Amino acid sequence: MIPRSRPVINESDIARQAGIPLATWRRRDAPAFRQRVASLFPSSRILIYDLAQAHAHLNGLPIPALPVGEHPDDLLNDEESATLLGVAASTVRAYATQGYLSAGTTVYSVRVWTRRDVEERRNNPPGQGKGGGRPPGKGKGPRKAHSYEGDPRLQTAAAALSTAEQASRHHLAAALAHQHGGSTRTWERLLAQASQVSGPAPAVRRSASD
Template sequence: MIPRGRPVLNETDVARRAGVSLATWRRRHAAAFRKHVPDLLPDSRSLLYDLAQTDAYLKGRPIPELPDGEHPDDLLTADDVAQILGINTSTVRAYATQGHLSPGTTRYGTRLWTRREVHDRRDNAPGQGKGGGRRAGEPQGPRKQHAYEGDPRLDTAREALTAAGGTPKSRIATALAAQHGGTPRTWERLLTTAAATHHTGDDDPV
């Protein structure tokens, strides 16, 4: 998470502010720096650091604390979003691709969403709201026709099938997993379901 309104730096920027090359920084300075200045996105491949904390360290001053608590303008990673929404990270990316969640903003190649948006998505998910629940004693609604009914990744799978022509399904699944997250096996299942439903106009298998 990046706290609200906090400028961040990657390791290249930190080395530049220290007046050394990135290679020299990593070899001579990075280990000590990381003991004092925390990586803001420990679950991400990106190493991002708070600008104020970085400058304080480089100038030999006390490291300022980050803001306490949660704020609507905090920026959250896909892992953070997944925990709040109760879904997996690959589904977060699929939601962003299909418009069920905004594309978010990007910091040094890492996609981020505001806490405000994520909480709004959680509290106002499709199907929720007045009269959205089933009262005790009422019969349960129709059962899903298949495991992926309503999954936005089905649209991605259908588009991939249309564009791929005769490409083997396993290769399409591997490419989709690399692009959107998840496993190739999951995408193979989605592709199979998409192939069975694409010409009906809905998610009812034929």
């Protein structure tokens, strides 16, 4: 987590500021640096540090403490957002692609979202109130032709059907679930609905479980 959207820096820029190659910095200086300055995303392979803490270490000064507690401007990566939403990290990325969550921003190749946006999605999940479907108190309106009408995943399922080559529907659904989040069974239903809307897709053979 990047607390309160504070400025950050990665190891490549630290080495550049020190005027030495990154490989040299990592071999010679990184061990001592990492002991004093913790990465803001410990589980990520991309190491990002608080800029003020990094500069303090490089200048031989005491390391300032990071702000404590939660704040709406905290920046969360996909894993932290997933924990807050109670879903998989892949589902967070799918939400951002499908418009169920803001697109977020990229910080040193790490996609992040504000805690404010993630909590708004958590408190207003798709299909429930603000930002997630019909607001409370509104009429039902026109009846849907099917349960997935208007679902952006339906277009993804239709595209997958049109490009699949000799893949069983179950295996195709499993691949879509892995890539976009959600369950394999849900994607099987989406594929079935997509085939009804767009017509049969002869390139896809059905498995015995369909």
